[in-house]
Amino acid sequence: MITVQARATGRRRSLAPDFELPPSDFAGEPGSPLTLRDLIARIVSQEVEQFRERQEQNQFLRALTAEQIEEGAANGAIRSGASDVQPTPVDAELAIGTALQAFEDGLYLVLIDREQYQSLDEQVVVGADSTVTFLRLVALAGG
Numbered sequence: 001m002i003t004v005q006a007r008a009t010g011r012r013r014s015l016a017p018d019f020e021l022p023p024s025d026f027a028g029e030p031g032s033p034l035t036l037r038d039l040i041a042r043i044v045s046q047e048v049e050q051f052r053e054r055q056e057q058n059q060f061l062r063a064l065t066a067e068q069i070e071e072g073a074a075n076g077a078i079r080s081g082a083s084d085v086q087p088t089p090v091d092a093e094l095a096i097g098t099a100l101q102a103f104e105d106g107l108y109l110v111l112i113d114r115e116q117y118q119s120l121d122e123q124v125v126v127g128a129d130s131t132v133t134f135l136r137l138v139a140l141a142g143g
Contacts, residue, residue: 001020001021001022001023001128001129002020002021002022002023002126002127002128002129002130002131002132003018003019003020003130003131003132004018004019004020004021004043004131004132004133004134005018005131005132005133005134006133006134006136007133007134007135007136008135008136008137008138009135009136009137009138010138015136019050021043021046023126023127023128033123033124033125034123034124034126035120035121035122035123035124036103036110036117036119036120036121036122036124037100037120037121039110039112039124039126039132040096040099040100040103040110040120041096041099041100043132044092044095044096044099045092045096047095048090048092048095049092051090052090055088064078100120103120104120106137107136107137108134108135108136108137109134109135109137110132110133110134110135111132111133111135112124112125112126112130112131112132112133113127113130113131114131114133
């Protein structure tokens with residue numbers, strides 16, 4: 001599985017929990033090249049799909065286990081679903097475009113197996129056990 005991480009400079013904790021994607025989501029064969037643009041687009045597409053699934057799951061009322069209640073209390077909110085809030089529509093193409101523009105604007109770096117990639121058209125190779133890290137950069141005060 002390919003591990004995807006979101007980190008920020010100057011922070012010890014990650015921005016979001018790491019998640020894994022199957023290598024089949026990235027090309028025909030594990031280890032075959034694709035562009036950084038394609039890689040970012042595929043990861044963003046996966047995240048949009050997972051976001052939609054989470055929204056759908058939160059529309060149903062469900063019973064919670066004691067462990068889920070404790071975890072929710074530790075996080076500051078216990079949710080059992082079935083909120084009156086309507087799901088937020090997400091445009092996957094717009095999300096991909098925003099992610100690509102943010103990369104071009106230098107708001108984050110992409111590292112694959114600790115190697116930095118600097119161009120969206122650069123060929124990247126993602127192996128079956130690769131780690132893709134999105135490193136958000138923090139602007140300096142007064143800079």
